[in-house]
Amino acid sequence: MDERELRALLERVQRGEADLDAALAALRRLPYDDMGFAHLDTHRALRAGFPEVVLCAGKAPEHAAAIIARLAEGRGPVLGTRATPALYELVRALVPDAVYHPVARAIVVEREPLPQRPGTILVVCAGTADLPVAEEAALTARLMGNQVELLADVGVAGLHRLLAHVERVQTANVLVVVAGMEGALPSVVGGLVRRPVIAVPTSVGYGASFGGLAALLAMLNSCAAGVTVVNIDNGFGAGYAASMINALAAERSQPQ
Numbered sequence: 488m489d490e491r492e493l494r495a496l497l498e499r500v501q502r503g504e505a506d507l508d509a510a511l512a513a514l515r516r517l518p519y520d521d522m523g524f525a526h527l528d529t530h531r532a533l534r535a536g537f538p539e540v541v542l543c544a545g546k547a548p549e550h551a552a553a554i555i556a557r558l559a560e561g562r563g564p565v566l567g568t569r570a571t572p573a574l575y576e577l578v579r580a581l582v583p584d585a586v587y588h589p590v591a592r593a594i595v596v597e598r599e600p601l602p603q604r605p606g607t608i609l610v611v612c613a614g615t616a617d618l619p620v621a622e623e624a625a626l627t628a629r630l631m632g633n634q635v636e637l638l639a640d641v642g643v644a645g646l647h648r649l650l651a652h653v654e655r656v657q658t659a660n661v662l663v664v665v666a667g668m669e670g671a672l673p674s675v676v677g678g679l680v681r682r683p684v685i686a687v688p689t690s691v692g693y694g695a696s697f698g699g700l701a702a703l704l705a706m707l708n709s710c711a712a713g714v715t716v717v718n719i720d721n722g723f724g725a726g727y728a729a730s731m732i733n734a735l736a737a738e739r740s741q742p743q
Contacts, residue, residue, distance in 0.1 A: 491562065492561070492562050493533065496510055497510075518530035520557065522553065522554070522557060524550050525550065525554055527539060527554065527557060527558065529561070532561075536734070537631055537727075537730075538558060538561065538563065538564070538565065538566075539558065540566045540567070540568060540627075540723065540727075541554050541555055541558070541565075541566070541567040541568070542567075542568055542569060543567045543568060543569050543570040543571075543574055543594070544568075544569035544570075548573065548574050548577055549577065551567065551570070551574055551577075551578075552574060552577040552578045552580075552581060553581075555567050555578050555581075555582065555585070555594060555596070556578065556581035556582050558596075559581075559582045559585070559596045562598075562599060563596055563597060563598055563599065564595065564596060564597040564598075564599075564600070564601065564630050565585075565594075565595065565596035565597075566593060566594070566595055566626075566627065566630055567593060567594035567595075568592070568593050568623060568627075568723050569592055569593075570587070570592055570593055570594045571592070572587065572589070574594070575587040575594055578594055582596055584596060584598065588622065588626055590618055590619055590622045591619065591622035591623045591625075591626045591722075592619060592623065593623060593626055595626070595630065597630065600632070601630070601631065601632035602632055603632055603633065603634060604632055604633060604634075604733060604734060604737040605634075605737055606633070606634065606659075606660035606661075606733050606736055606737060607633075607634045607635070607636055607658070607659045607660055608625075608628045608633045608634070608635045608636075608659065608660060608661045608662075608663065608726075608729045608730070608733055609635075609636050609637075609638060609655060609656065609659035609661075609662050609663070610624050610625045610628070610635065610636070610637045610638070610662075610663045610664075610665065610726075611638045611641060611649075611656070611662060611663065611664045611665065611672065611676055612637065612638065612639040612640065612641070612665045612666075613640075613641065613642035613643070613664075613665060613666035613667065613668070613672045614640055614642050614666075614667065614668075614691065615639065615640050616667065616689075616691045617665045617666060617667055617689045617691055618639060619722075620665050620687055620689050620720050620721075620722040621637060621639065621663075621665040621687075621722060622637070622722070623722030623723050623726065624663045624665065624687065624722035624723070624725045624726035624729070625637050625663075625722075625726065626726070627722070627723050627725075627726030627727055627730070628663070628726040628727075628729050628730045628733075631726070631727070631730035631734075632730070632734075633729070633730050633733050636655065636659070638652055638655065638656070641672075642666065642668075642672055643671045643672055643675060646675070649672075649675065649676075653679060656676060656679055656680060657679060657680050657681075657682075659680075659682060660682060660732075660733050660736055661682060661683050661685070661729040661732045661733050661736075662676060662680060662682060662683070662684045662685070662729075663685045663687060663722075663725045663726065663729050664676045664677075664684055664685070664686050664687065665687040665689060665722065665725075666686075666687070666688065666689065666702060666706075667688065667689035667690065667691030667692045667696065667699060667702050668691065668692045668696060668701075668702065669692075669696075669701060669702065669705055670686070670688050670701065670702030670703070670704075670705035670706045671705065673686035673706050673709060673711070673714050673716075674705075674706075674709040674710060674711045674714065675711075676711075677709060677711025677712065677713055677714040678711045680713075681713075682713075683713060683715070683729075683732050684711070684713055684714045684715070685714075685715055685716075685717060685725045685728055685729055686706040686709070686714050686715065686716045686717070687716075687717055687720075687721060687722060687725045688702035688703040688705075688706055688716070688718075688719050688720075689702065689719065689720055690719055690720055698719070699719035699720065700719070702719070703716065703718075703719055715728075
């Protein structure tokens with residue numbers, strides 16, 4: 488349940504269109520829904536502005552599918568990250584309108600998109616091998632009600648590719664920069680813009696990249712001011728953080 492649903496429920500009670508027992512039944516699942524193997528945080532959208540997101544990796548497939556199906560009973564949207572095609576088939580049997588995004592490795596149920604806020608979040612991706620993480624970030628931010636653009640394959644090995652889009656880079660409200668290997672791209676972008684840059688190291692690279700550790704350390708040691716770093720391959724976390732920054736900017740731009 489989110490703020491819109493709660494307000495609508497209380498207004499129906501106020502108008503006499505719903506009785507107190509029905510309202511109590513709806514509210515009984517707050518602040519969580521006990522499924523036995525999981526306690527769903529049904530209060531998350533009211534408290535944090537977006538429903539609980541399901542990390543599917545590591546869960547028993549039947550548990551992940553059941554959790555997504557239960558969340559889909561609400562207004563949504565529902566996002567399941569790190570999902571496999573096999574899990575999607577289980578979910579689709581329970582939620583026929585669920586959609587699978589193969590590059591982002593995510594399952595989405597979106598019946599009523601959230602209102603879109605102003606400003607653009609630009610996801611900048613160093614190489615096509617980094618696209619799964621970049622697409623995860625872009626999908627997350629879009630589901631949260633943001634205008635999102637993706638600029639792919641503009642890594643530092645061919646810097647002219649990035650500079651050809653410098654106007655797009657400099658006009659975005661927030662930037663998510665995804666890179667593996669030596670992780671240099673966020674520093675370059677950070678030196679070009681006056682906006683927040685969220686750096687995402689990926690596990691892409693040869694042996695000495697140590698599964699993304701080299702990129703992570705490079706980004707943490709960036710000489711460009713205003714660059715913050717999330718964990719290795721954490722496109723979801725970057726997209727979520729970018730959305731929160733953009734939401735704050737949108738709130739402050741509204742007339743008082």
